[in-house]
Amino acid sequence: MTRFTETLLAIFTVTAIYSSLFVGVIPTPKTFHDEVLPVLPFWALVAFGAYALGTLGWGVFTFIDKEDKYKELLEEIKEAKTFSKKNGVDVE
Known part of the structure; x- marks a missing residue:
């Protein structure tokens, strides 16, 4: 597998897990679903940055x-x- 396909597979897997958590296919506590899950993508973006x-x-x-x-x-x-300089561009 190339790095591109590995990256796409990882992105797809994370997206599928997050979507199933968000929709409720995978049951989670109400506090986690209402308070943590909505801000998880932003937290991941900040952590990646x-x-x-x-x-x-x-x-x-x-x-x-x-x-x-x-x-x-x-x-x-x-x-x-x-x-x-040879092509007439001033670089200084």
Whole structure:
């Protein structure tokens, strides 16, 4: 299975479970159904956003530790500036 099909399967599974909880196919306590279940998608979105920002921040924080990738990126920036100047674009 490819990563795309795994992701779609996971999204479908989570959506099916949430829908069955929301409709009442899977019985839940009234408090959970009325107070927690409606805000669960927003909580998941906020949690995913926090995870994504944390991962991005950690990657930026530890980027200096990857000396070879740092030098490769600087070389690519230099190449891009040279290419842009050659084609008449001011990059400074």
